[in-house]
Amino acid sequence: MSGRALDLLLQAMPVAFIMFVVLNFGGILTWVERKQSAIMQDRIGANRASIFGIRIFGLLHPLADAIKMLTKEDFMPARADRLLFKLAPFVSVFFALTAFASIPFGDTLRIAGREIQLQAVTLNVGILYVLAMLSMGVYGLMMAGWASANNFALLGGQRAAALMISAEVAIGASVMGVVMVYGSLNMQDIARAQGHPLLPQLFGNWIPAWGILTQPLAFVIFLTAGIAATKRIPFDMPEGESEIIGYFIEYSGMKFGMFAMADFLETVVIAGMTTALFLGGWQVPYLQASGFAFPWGAEVALPHLAVVGLQVGTFLVKVSAMIWFLMLIRWTLPRFRYDQAMRLGWLGLFPLSVLNIVLTGLVLLVLGKA
Amino acid sequence: MASPYQSGNAPMDSRHSSRLTLRQRFFLVEVLVALALTARHFIVNMGKHTLRALGVKSAHGAVTIQYPEERRPYSPRLRSLHRLVRREDGSPRCVACMMCETVCPAHCIYIVADEHPNPEIEKVPARFDIDLGKCVFCGYCVEACPEDAIRMDTGILEFSAYDRASMIYTKEILLALEPARADGAPSSPVPIPPHRVPS
Numbered sequence: 001m002s003g004r005a006l007d008l009l010l011q012a013m014p015v016a017f018i019m020f021v022v023l024n025f026g027g028i029l030t031w032v033e034r035k036q037s038a039i040m041q042d043r044i045g046a047n048r049a050s051i052f053g054i055r056i057f058g059l060l061h062p063l064a065d066a067i068k069m070l071t072k073e074d075f076m077p078a079r080a081d082r083l084l085f086k087l088a089p090f091v092s093v094f095f096a097l098t099a100f101a102s103i104p105f106g107d108t109l110r111i112a113g114r115e116i117q118l119q120a121v122t123l124n125v126g127i128l129y130v131l132a133m134l135s136m137g138v139y140g141l142m143m144a145g146w147a148s149a150n151n152f153a154l155l156g157g158q159r160a161a162a163l164m165i166s167a168e169v170a171i172g173a174s175v176m177g178v179v180m181v182y183g184s185l186n187m188q189d190i191a192r193a194q195g196h197p198l199l200p201q202l203f204g205n206w207i208p209a210w211g212i213l214t215q216p217l218a219f220v221i222f223l224t225a226g227i228a229a230t231k232r233i234p235f236d237m238p239e240g241e242s243e244i245i246g247y248f249i250e251y252s253g254m255k256f257g258m259f260a261m262a263d264f265l266e267t268v269v270i271a272g273m274t275t276a277l278f279l280g281g282w283q284v285p286y287l288q289a290s291g292f293a294f295p296w297g298a299e300v301a302l303p304h305l306a307v308v309g310l311q312v313g314t315f316l317v318k319v320s321a322m323i324w325f326l327m328l329i330r331w332t333l334p335r336f337r338y339d340q341a342m343r344l345g346w347l348g349l350f351p352l353s354v355l356n357i358v359l360t361g362l363v364l365l366v367l368g369k370a
Numbered sequence: 371m372a373s374p375y376q377s378g379n380a381p382m383d384s385r386h387s388s389r390l391t392l393r394q395r396f397f398l399v400e401v402l403v404a405l406a407l408t409a410r411h412f413i414v415n416m417g418k419h420t421l422r423a424l425g426v427k428s429a430h431g432a433v434t435i436q437y438p439e440e441r442r443p444y445s446p447r448l449r450s451l452h453r454l455v456r457r458e459d460g461s462p463r464c465v466a467c468m469m470c471e472t473v474c475p476a477h478c479i480y481i482v483a484d485e486h487p488n489p490e491i492e493k494v495p496a497r498f499d500i501d502l503g504k505c506v507f508c509g510y511c512v513e514a515c516p517e518d519a520i521r522m523d524t525g526i527l528e529f530s531a532y533d534r535a536s537m538i539y540t541k542e543i544l545l546a547l548e549p550a551r552a553d554g555a556p557s558s559p560v561p562i563p564p565h566r567v568p569s
Contacts, residue, residue: 036412038432039411039412039415039416039419039431039432040408040411040412040415041411042411042415042431042432042433042434043432043433043434044431044432044434044436220398328405328408328409328412329401329405331408332401332404332405332407332408333401333404344397
């Protein structure tokens with residue numbers, strides 16, 4: 001194989017990995033959601049779908065759902081805008097999928113004399129890219145609401161747009177605190193910087209400088225606004241399946257399934273972003289490029305592949321834990337009223353995130369890092 | 371004055387006040403309290419599920435009863451599918467007095483009386499149909515019967531059908547039923563009307 005082809009193949013690897021992981025996470029989340037909510041509510045949850053009597057904890061239900069979605073009637077209202085109506089779910093899913101591209105899931109992998117960044121796209125403005133893709137997702141919803149030729153759908157689409165704008169401002173402003181602390185918009189740089197010790201003159205090498213420790217306020221704001229961006233309970237007023245119904249009221253079959261899928265994918269993206277920015281990304285505490293270096297002096301040397309494997313595994317574990325937490329919130333809180341959500345976004349989260357920027361600037365000034 | 375319906379803005383119970391305290395308005399603490407509650411449920415139940423998977427049969431992570439395979443015991447007072455009580459010789463104890471048909475508020479019982487061969491017994495039903503599609507399971511027929519000839523103790527609850535005709539149960543079907551077992555489980559199979567038997 002020529003060197004160029006190998007280069008291409010190696011570059012395609014992280015992309016394929018991201019696609020594989022994100023899509024599978026998104027698919028399996030339907031099962032996780034049903035099972036986790038069941039366990040939280042002292043129930044058993046979906047466990048009946050079986051192939052030849054094999055049930056494997058209801059894991060076949062997503063499969064059954066997919067078959068059901070694909071075989072359902074694909075209805076389109078007579079007065080709907082044909083192109084936009086069909087395009088909307090694809091736009092939703094596309095931007096939810098691409099948002100993950102600049103989230104790093106490991107450090108540099110050295111293989112066959114080449115260096116591969118474990119990140120689908122290495123971008124110097126990675127954070128802005130993810131934010132942009134997340135906001136583009138709302139176009140799908142607005143298109144759906146508008147193209148359906150249904151007033152309820154239109155109202156739902158507008159609620160989605162309003163919610164998304166109020167959430168995005170808070171997301172962007174809270175992330176600025178992280179950017180100030182780590183001095184980069186590149187998510188890989190931010191993940192690397194989180195491996196450095198926090199305030200070494202005080203704590204020595206004991207505590208890694210994870211974002212949740214350097215930016216606790218930003219973490220809370222980002223998480224709240226991030227949940228709002230996924231449009232799930234407690235911020236599901238764009239959808240409100242149970243009564244107010246939203247932008248996808250006219251959708252059926254797999255198109256409807258794609259909207260549901262986009263929500264799950266966005267959950268994965270928010271979990272991945274929270275992990276990358278606040279939970280140390282792929283960092284394992286005390287794991288350096290050559291192996292573990294514990295603060296009490298012990299050292300365990302590890303081969304390069306083992307280190308990278310540990311990092312990628314840790315990243316996935318952190319993302320899974322984060323998803324678990326997001327699901328926990330989704331099955332604990334009731335829905336905010338629309339005006340409450342707006343007030344929370346504009347009068348709560350946004351001023352707080354600006355305050356966070358000011359405080360971060362002051363602290364950095366005092367520590368002499370500005 | 372203690373009306374269950376609240377008027378005006380005055381809360382009856384300070385815990386349910388529409389005016390939130392500062393801590394409640396701050397949301398975050400209350401949200402964390404709520405998350406702790408649900409997370410505790412999750413962790414405890416997950417632990418019990420894991421124990422059960424490892425073979426500890428006394429651990430129950432859920433209160434679910436896996437219905438068709440697993441049933442909760444029925445109360446002996448449960449009013450389930452009717453049955454006609456038999457005499458020693460297998461003929462119905464019913465004397466076709468029409469009491470149940472008369473008292474039935476849903477008009478779901480239809481009786482055609484006939485002479486009984488034994489002169490000591492007044493009558494016998496030639497037909498005794500119950501339309502379960504109309505029956506409201508009030509139990510008045512059981513109360514009204516002077517001969518204790520109809521009972522609702524079979525424990526059978528699943529007799530759904532795809533059409534109304536299949537909900538009409540005849541004398542022969544009702545005579546063949548047995549009372550439920552001590553735990554309330556039916557001891558006779560769910561009867562299928564003859565025209566519904568798959569050919």
